[in-house]
Amino acid sequence: MARHLIVQMCADRERALTDGNPTFWSTGHDTATGLIDAIVECDRHP
Numbered sequence: 001m002a003r004h005l006i007v008q009m010c011a012d013r014e015r016a017l018t019d020g021n022p023t024f025w026s027t028g029h030d031t032a033t034g035l036i037d038a039i040v041e042c043d044r045h046p
Contacts, residue, residue, distance in 0.1 A: 002039045
């Protein structure tokens with residue numbers, strides 16, 4: 001699941017930036033923080 005989250009979130013962000021669309025998180029740092037939070041929650045609640 002973690003691998004899927006990493007790949008999908010990065011791909012979605014890159015696609016939005018390329019297309020000029022807004023992203024869910026405004027910076028790469030915020031995206032990484034959200035990704036880490038999601039992975040931790042998946043690990044805590046299997």
